[in-house]
Amino acid sequence: MIKRKFKQYRGYECLNCETPLDVSEKYCHHCGQLNSTKKITISDFIEEFLSNFYAYDSRLRNSIISMFTKPGLLAKEFNEGKRQKYANPFRLFLSVSILLFLSMSLSNKYSQPEKTASSTSINSNKPEELSKLIINDSLANPEQEKLKKKIEKQIESRRDFHKDSIYTNQELSKNSLGFYYGLSSFRNFNLKYPNKSESEALKELGYDDNQLNRYIYSKSKLFKTNDIKSELTEYFYQKLPFLIFLSLPIITIIFWMMFYSRKINYTEHLIFSYTYFTFLFICLILYNTIDIFYSTVADFLMGFYTIILFPFYLYRSLRNFYQQNRWITILKFVILNPLFGIFLLISSLIMIFLGILLF
Numbered sequence: 001m002i003k004r005k006f007k008q009y010r011g012y013e014c015l016n017c018e019t020p021l022d023v024s025e026k027y028c029h030h031c032g033q034l035n036s037t038k039k040i041t042i043s044d045f046i047e048e049f050l051s052n053f054y055a056y057d058s059r060l061r062n063s064i065i066s067m068f069t070k071p072g073l074l075a076k077e078f079n080e081g082k083r084q085k086y087a088n089p090f091r092l093f094l095s096v097s098i099l100l101f102l103s104m105s106l107s108n109k110y111s112q113p114e115k116t117a118s119s120t121s122i123n124s125n126k127p128e129e130l131s132k133l134i135i136n137d138s139l140a141n142p143e144q145e146k147l148k149k150k151i152e153k154q155i156e157s158r159r160d161f162h163k164d165s166i167y168t169n170q171e172l173s174k175n176s177l178g179f180y181y182g183l184s185s186f187r188n189f190n191l192k193y194p195n196k197s198e199s200e201a202l203k204e205l206g207y208d209d210n211q212l213n214r215y216i217y218s219k220s221k222l223f224k225t226n227d228i229k230s231e232l233t234e235y236f237y238q239k240l241p242f243l244i245f246l247s248l249p250i251i252t253i254i255f256w257m258m259f260y261s262r263k264i265n266y267t268e269h270l271i272f273s274y275t276y277f278t279f280l281f282i283c284l285i286l287y288n289t290i291d292i293f294y295s296t297v298a299d300f301l302m303g304f305y306t307i308i309l310f311p312f313y314l315y316r317s318l319r320n321f322y323q324q325n326r327w328i329t330i331l332k333f334v335i336l337n338p339l340f341g342i343f344l345l346i347s348s349l350i351m352i353f354l355g356i357l358l359f
Contacts, residue, residue, distance in 0.1 A: 009038040059087040067279045071313050072320035075272040079264075089274040096281045097245060103288035163226035164188060169206035180228045186220035248273050250346060254339050258332050259322045272321050279313060 005026060014021055014028040014035065021028060025035050063086045066074040078086055163184040172182055189201050196204075198214045207213045223231055236243070248270070255269045283305055291298035314336075319329045 005034065005036065006038075009036045011035060011037040059085065060092070063087045063089075063092055064282075067275060067282075070320060071279070072272065072275070072317035072322075075268075075275045075317075076321045076323075078271060078275075079268045089271050089278070093245070093274045093278045093281075096278050096285070097242070100281045100285050100288075101242075103285045107288040107291050163228075166192065166205075168204075183216070183220045183223070183228045184226040186217045187223055187226060190217075190221050244277060248277065251340075254336060258336060258339070259318075259324075264322075272317070276314065276317055280310065283309070 007023065010021075010023050010025070012021055012023065013019070014031060014033060015037070016033040017028065017031045019028055019030040021035050027034055063074055066077075066086065074086055075089065078089060163181060165185075166188045167177065167181060167185045169182075172178070172185070185205060186201070189196075189205060193201070198217045199209045201217060202209045202213050225231065252266065252270045252273045255272060256266055259269070287298055287301055287305070290301060315329065315333050318324075318333060319326070322329070324332075
């Protein structure tokens, strides 16, 4: 019990808004501040902090239990006005998103040495460096043998082309080397000639000096290595929670279209989306945590998520939240899949666009 709430400390006027109060009032009926004249002490401060934390913790506990035991019920009851029982879905989604980002960073940190070694060995495509990796046969284990054969095959098929070289637009087009070789050429050209302007670089590399090419050239300078594809994949994976957060209003349109009702407005559909993706993010946090210690178990878990858990959880969430009968829910669930494909494509394009802008 917080001592500052005791009756002996109550005043006859709110210290915040100066509204007249009765000694029986714990809180100001005008602004809601605690009616107390007691000066705050360290113990009071700690008691209030722990009290507020426990209150949030109990709502958090109720929210997590509800999400895992009764899919869709949290959003339904929150929309019905039962909001003291649960944590705010928007704030909970943001908190879980931050935890997901941290778990992704940790997972990437612990798996980085292994990924870096294989990616450097396979993707650098430098004949003189790759040759060094296949010299010592006596020390090679079965995994190294597979890697050796892959490297040898790359050296044979791409002997004249590797990502640490500079190629003109014509050379890239003629040999069908693709987008990543173009970015690598931009990066390598800038490293070799750092004082040359973007217009000069594009002219020498055989590109049109337009705004798009200048933008791509400027972004190519930000890459740390020539393993462009891996860096982009890692970048978008780490930004996934933030990008999904931005695309949720678009994804919510699907639920609004499929379950249109005058009794449920767009914001209530949005709350349903937040709770559903909060559950997904918690599952991904579990996956990233396991992946740090047991990657094989984590891969199995991801397969279980994708094939069984996530589809079933979505069906149960739709059934509990929208309160429609089983067959109508199943029918709409089936229709939702292609719609999800279309809207996820739109969302992905928006996410990629935003990701490029933020890169």
